Amino acid sequence: MSEVQEYTFVDFKSALNVRWCPGCGDHAILNTVQKAMAELQLKPEEVVVVSGIGCSSRFTYYMSTFGFHTIHGRGSAIASGVKVARPDLKVWHITGDGDALAIGGNHFIHTVRRNVDLNIILFNNQIYGLTKGQYSPTSKHGFVSKSSPFGTVEQPFRPGELTLGARGHFFARTVDRELKLCVDVFKAADRFEGTSVVEVLQNCVIFNDKTHQAITDKEFKDDRTILLEHGKPMIFGKNRDKGLMLEGLTLKVVQLGVNGVEEKDLLVHDAECTDSTMHLKLATMEYPEFPVALGVIRSVKGAVYNRDVEAQIQEVQQNSSVKSFRDLATRGNVWEVK
Amino acid sequence: MKDQNVMGKSSKVIEVDKIAVRFSGDSGDGMQLTGTLFSQTSAVYGNDISTFPDFPADIRAPQGTIGGVSGFQVHFGRGVSTPGDQTDVLVAMNPAALKANARFMKPGGTIVLDVDSFDRKGLEKAGYKTDDPITEDQLDGYNLIKAPITTLTKESVKELELDNKSVLRSKNMFALGLVYWLFNRPIAHTQAYIKTKFGKNPAIMQANLLVLQAGFDYGNNIQAMTPSYHVSPSENRKGIYRNLNGNTAAAWGLLLASEKSGLPLFLGSYPITPATEILQELAARKDLGVKVFQAEDEIAGVCTAIGASYSGALGVTSTSGPGLALKTEAIGLAVMAELPLVVVNVQRGGPSTGLPTKTEQSDLLQALFGRNGESPVVVMAASTPVNCFDYAFYAAKIALEHMIPVILLTDGFLANGTQQWRVPDEGDFPVIELPRTRQKTGEFKPYLRSEDKLNRDWVVPGMKGYEHRIGGLEKDAVTGNISHDGPNHHLMVSLRQQKLERVAHFVPELEVVGDASADLLVVGWGGTFGHLYAAVEALNKEGRKVALAHFNYINPLPLNTAELLGRYKKIVVCELNMGQFAGFLRMKHPQFSYEQFNKVQGQPFTVQELKEQFVKLMEA
Numbered sequence: 001m002s003e004v005q006e007y008t009f010v011d012f013k014s015a016l017n018v019r020w021c022p023g024c025g026d027h028a029i030l031n032t033v034q035k036a037m038a039e040l041q042l043k044p045e046e047v048v049v050v051s052g053i054g055c056s057s058r059f060t061y062y063m064s065t066f067g068f069h070t071i072h073g074r075g076s077a078i079a080s081g082v083k084v085a086r087p088d089l090k091v092w093h094i095t096g097d098g099d100a101l102a103i104g105g106n107h108f109i110h111t112v113r114r115n116v117d118l119n120i121i122l123f124n125n126q127i128y129g130l131t132k133g134q135y136s137p138t139s140k141h142g143f144v145s146k147s148s149p150f151g152t153v154e155q156p157f158r159p160g161e162l163t164l165g166a167r168g169h170f171f172a173r174t175v176d177r178e179l180k181l182c183v184d185v186f187k188a189a190d191r192f193e194g195t196s197v198v199e200v201l202q203n204c205v206i207f208n209d210k211t212h213q214a215i216t217d218k219e220f221k222d223d224r225t226i227l228l229e230h231g232k233p234m235i236f237g238k239n240r241d242k243g244l245m246l247e248g249l250t251l252k253v254v255q256l257g258v259n260g261v262e263e264k265d266l267l268v269h270d271a272e273c274t275d276s277t278m279h280l281k282l283a284t285m286e287y288p289e290f291p292v293a294l295g296v297i298r299s300v301k302g303a304v305y306n307r308d309v310e311a312q313i314q315e316v317q318q319n320s321s322v323k324s325f326r327d328l329a330t331r332g333n334v335w336e337v338k
Numbered sequence: 339m340k341d342q343n344v345m346g347k348s349s350k351v352i353e354v355d356k357i358a359v360r361f362s363g364d365s366g367d368g369m370q371l372t373g374t375l376f377s378q379t380s381a382v383y384g385n386d387i388s389t390f391p392d393f394p395a396d397i398r399a400p401q402g403t404i405g406g407v408s409g410f411q412v413h414f415g416r417g418v419s420t421p422g423d424q425t426d427v428l429v430a431m432n433p434a435a436l437k438a439n440a441r442f443m444k445p446g447g448t449i450v451l452d453v454d455s456f457d458r459k460g461l462e463k464a465g466y467k468t469d470d471p472i473t474e475d476q477l478d479g480y481n482l483i484k485a486p487i488t489t490l491t492k493e494s495v496k497e498l499e500l501d502n503k504s505v506l507r508s509k510n511m512f513a514l515g516l517v518y519w520l521f522n523r524p525i526a527h528t529q530a531y532i533k534t535k536f537g538k539n540p541a542i543m544q545a546n547l548l549v550l551q552a553g554f555d556y557g558n559n560i561q562a563m564t565p566s567y568h569v570s571p572s573e574n575r576k577g578i579y580r581n582l583n584g585n586t587a588a589a590w591g592l593l594l595a596s597e598k599s600g601l602p603l604f605l606g607s608y609p610i611t612p613a614t615e616i617l618q619e620l621a622a623r624k625d626l627g628v629k630v631f632q633a634e635d636e637i638a639g640v641c642t643a644i645g646a647s648y649s650g651a652l653g654v655t656s657t658s659g660p661g662l663a664l665k666t667e668a669i670g671l672a673v674m675a676e677l678p679l680v681v682v683n684v685q686r687g688g689p690s691t692g693l694p695t696k697t698e699q700s701d702l703l704q705a706l707f708g709r710n711g712e713s714p715v716v717v718m719a720a721s722t723p724v725n726c727f728d729y730a731f732y733a734a735k736i737a738l739e740h741m742i743p744v745i746l747l748t749d750g751f752l753a754n755g756t757q758q759w760r761v762p763d764e765g766d767f768p769v770i771e772l773p774r775t776r777q778k779t780g781e782f783k784p785y786l787r788s789e790d791k792l793n794r795d796w797v798v799p800g801m802k803g804y805e806h807r808i809g810g811l812e813k814d815a816v817t818g819n820i821s822h823d824g825p826n827h828h829l830m831v832s833l834r835q836q837k838l839e840r841v842a843h844f845v846p847e848l849e850v851v852g853d854a855s856a857d858l859l860v861v862g863w864g865g866t867f868g869h870l871y872a873a874v875e876a877l878n879k880e881g882r883k884v885a886l887a888h889f890n891y892i893n894p895l896p897l898n899t900a901e902l903l904g905r906y907k908k909i910v911v912c913e914l915n916m917g918q919f920a921g922f923l924r925m926k927h928p929q930f931s932y933e934q935f936n937k938v939q940g941q942p943f944t945v946q947e948l949k950e951q952f953v954k955l956m957e958a
C-alpha cells in the first residue's frame with residue numbers, strides 16, 4: 001500500500017498499563033479493535049468508547065480516544081445519547097454478557113430496535129468475572145458456578161437470537177483468539193450504519209477457562225465452526241469437505257461427495273437478505289449438532305435512528321417560522337400591555 | 339326545584355379586587371377549554387390570573403357521576419397569587435358537578451346551573467336523595483342562575499341542522515358567554531379563537547359562535563335578577579403577555595437556556611404523570627433544534643441525557659418521584675464524572691405510585707440525599723407556575739457553569755396551574771458562560787479545577803489533543819486516572835462538596851416579604867408560595883406581625899439563611915410533606931427552633947387554614 005497512514009494501532013493505545021489477567025481474551029480484543037481503528041483510519045479525537053461495568057468495561061481506559069466508563073448495564077443508553085447528540089462521532093460500546101444481557105437487557109434490545117449507529121462489542125465469556133465467578137445469562141443450563149453450586153436451572157440467552165429478535169440489522173460473531181477475523185469483523189461493524197452487534201466468544205482464564213474451547217481450539221475449530229462470507233457457499237471443515245444445506249425448513253450438515261452432494265447444492269450466504277429467518281438459523285447453530293457460525297451473519301441496511309432525528313429536525317426547521325425562542329414565545333395567544 | 343329568581347329589579351354591580359370562578363361538568367363537557375378561554379380573556383383584560391384544573395385520574399369515568407366531574411378554577415383580579423381557596427361563582431353543568439363542588443362555595447356566591455340536566459336520573463347519578471339539591475346541600479341564600487342551557491343551546495343553532503352530538507358539544511360556549519356577561523367581559527377574544535380553531539369546519543364554527551352569543555344575550559336578558567361583577571385590573575408592566583402553565587414554563591426556560599448557552603438541547607425522558615407535558619412540549623420543538631429521546635425507561639431517559647451532556651449538549655431529563663428513584667444511580671454518575679445535567683422532577687403524591695394526579699412536596703429528601711455515597715447535587719425549587727421558566731433557566735445555567743447535576747423540583751400544582759406571563763426581553767436573562775478549557779493540547783488534566791467555582795473544564799469529544807477518559811470510578815484529583823488511594827478519595831469527596839457549596843456565591847440572597855418587624859417568620863419552599871404569600875399578606879392587612887421567607891435555592895442554602903432566620907422569635911416551616919425541609923434546616927442550622935405545619939392530602943394549602951394556624955402560633 002502506497003497510501004500514507006496517518007494513524008497506526010499504537011495511536012489508539014493509552015498510557016495506562018493494561019491490568020486484565022494474563023491470558024485473558026480481552027487483551028486480544030483490545031489489540032484487534034486498535035488495529036481495526038488504525039486500518040479504518042479513524043481519528044482518535046472523533047472516537048468515543050463507552051463502556052458499562054465488568055472486566056470488559058475497563059477497555060475504555062486502555063484507549064487513547066475519548067472514553068466514558070459508565071454504570072452497570074446502561075452503556076448502550078449513554079452511548080445512544082452521545083451518538084444522537086453528536087452524530088459526527090464514531091461511538092463504540094464495549095460490554096459483556098452480564099452488562100448487556102442481564103442488568104442492561106432492556107437498553108440493549110431497545111438500542112438494537114432503534115438501530116442507533118453504534119458498534120456494540122459484546123464480550124461473551126459466559127461468566128461474571130469481576131465479581132469472581134457467578135453464572136451469567138449466557139451460561140449453559142446446568143452450569144456450576146459460585147452462585148449455582150448445584151448447576152443453574154435457567155436457560156441461557158443466545159446473543160444472536162436476542163439481537164435478531166429485537167429486529168437487529170447487523171450481527172457478527174468472532175473468537176478472541178482469531179485475530180484476523182476480529183479485525184475484519186470490527187471493520188465491517190464500523191462501516192455498517194446502524195447498531196452493529198459483534199459477539200466475541202471470549203475466554204475467562206480464571207473463572208471459566210476453556211468455556212469455548214470445544215469450538216475454538218486450533219485442533220477442532222475448522223470442523224466445529226463455519227466462517228460465513230457474503231455471497232460464498234457455506235463450506236467448512238479442515239478439508240473443506242462439509243457444508244450446509246436446507247432440508248425443508250431446517251439446516252442440515254452434509255458431506256461433499258456423499259450421496260451426490262456437490263458444492264453447487266450448498267447454501268450461499270446472503271448477509272444482506274432483509275428476511276432474518278435464515279440469519280436466525282445460522283446465528284443459533286450450536287456444536288455438536290452444527291458448526292458455530294462466525295463472521296458477519298447479518299448486515300441489512302435500514303432506517304437509522306440518529307440519521308432520521310437529524311432529517312426530521314431539518315424538515316421541520318425548513319417549514320417553520322419559529323427561528324428563535326422569542327419567535328415561539330410571542331406567537332399564538334398573546335396580548336400586549338402598552 | 340323552587341324558583342328563586344325574582345323579576346323586576348335593576349342589575350346590581352359588585353366591585354371586587356379578585357374573584358374565583360369554577361367551571362365544572364362532565365369530563366366530556368369541555369370544562370378545561372372553557373376555563374382556559376375565560377382565563378385568557380381575563381388576562382387580556384388586564385387581570386392577574388391563577389388557574390387550577392381539577393380533573394379525574396380516569397380518562398373516561400362514568401358520565402354524570404361525581405367521579406367523572408372535571409373542574410377548572412380561575413382566580414383573577416388584582417394581586418392574585420393562588421387559584422383561590424373557595425369559589426365565588428360556580429358553573430355546574432350537571433347535578434354531579436354541583437354535588438362535587440358545593441362544599442367549596444363561598445357563602446353568598448353565585449351558582450349557574452344547567453337546569454335541563456337536573457332531572458330525576460341526573461340527580462340520582464350524582465347521589466342526591468331528593469329532587470331539591472339546593473336544600474339538600476344547604477345552598478339557600480346563594481344567587482342561583484337556573485339557565486336552561488341545553489334547551490337554549492339547541493334553540494340557538496336549530497337552523498344549522500347539526501347532529502345532536504355536535505350541538506351538545508357546544509353548550510359549554512353558552513355557559514362561557516353567560517359568565518362573560520356576569521363579569522362584563524367582551525366575547526371578542528373567544529370569537530377570534532373559535533374562528534381559528536374551527537376555521538376548517540364552518541358549521542361547527544358557526545354553532546359555537548351562535549351559542550357563545552346566546553349565552554351572553556341570556557345574561558343580558560336576565561340582568562334584572564342577578565348581580566354582575568366588576569373586577570379590578572392589575573397594573574402590569576409593558577410588554578407582550580400570554581398564559582403559561584408550569585410544565586410549559588419549565589420546558590421554555592430550558593429552551594432559553596439552550597439559546598443563551600449556544601448548546602443544543604437534548605431531553606431524554608419517559609412519560610410519567612404529571613411531568614409528561616414537558617416531554618411533549620419539547621418533542622414539538624424541532625423548529626428550535628431540540629432533540630427529544632423518548633427512552634425505554636426512566637433510567638435510559640437520564641442516561642441518554644448524560645451521554646448527550648458528555649458529548650457537549652445541554653442534557654436534561656424530566657420525571658416525577660418514582661422516576662427520580664429509578665434515575666438515582668445515573669445521577670450519581672453525573673456527580674462523579676462532574677458533568678452538567680438538569681433533572682426536572684415534578685412532584686406528586688407518594689410513596690410508590692401514590693397519588694399520581696395530586697400535588698405534594700415529598701421528594702425533597704430524595705432529591706437531596708437519594709443516592710449512594712457522598713453525592714451532592716444542587717437542589718432548587720420553582721414557586722409559581724410561571725417562575726418554573728426562570729428556575730429551569732437558572733438550573734441549566736448552574737449545571738453548565740458549575741459542571742454539576744441540578745435537580746429542579748416543581749409539583750403537580752405548579753405544573754398544571756397557569757398564570758399570565760410576560761415574555762422576557764432580551765436582557766432579562768444573562769448569557770450562560772461555559773467552562774471551556776484553557777489548558778494546552780496534549781497535557782489535558784480533566785480534573786484540574788477553577789479557583790472560584792472549583793469546577794473542572796468542559797472538553798467534549800472531537801477536540802484533538804484533549805482525548806481523555808472519565809467514568810464512575812474514583813479518580814486522581816488532577817490527572818483523572820483511576821485512583822483507589824484513600825487520602826485522594828477523601829480529598830475528592832471534599833472537593834465535590836465544596837464545589838456544591840460554592841454555588842451559593844452565585845445565587846441571590848434570601849429575601850423576606852411581609853412585616854419587617856415580625857414576631858413570626860413563615861418559612862416555605864417551592865409550590866406553596868402563592869398560598870403562604872396570600873395568608874401572610876392577609877394577616878399583615880389585619881395588623882398581624884408576620885413575615886414570609888420562601889426558598890427557591892435549597893442545596894446549597896442561600897448564604898444569608900442563618901442571619902435571616904436569627905432575626906425572628908418564632909419560625910414555622912410549612913410544607914406539603916411531613917417536615918422534610920424543616921429537618922434539613924435543623925441539620926444545617928441547628929441553633930434555631932422550628933415549628934412545623936404539614937399537610938399531605940394531595941391538595942395545596944388553603945389560605946384560610948394557614949391564617950388560622952399562624953394566628954394560633956402567634957397567640958401561643
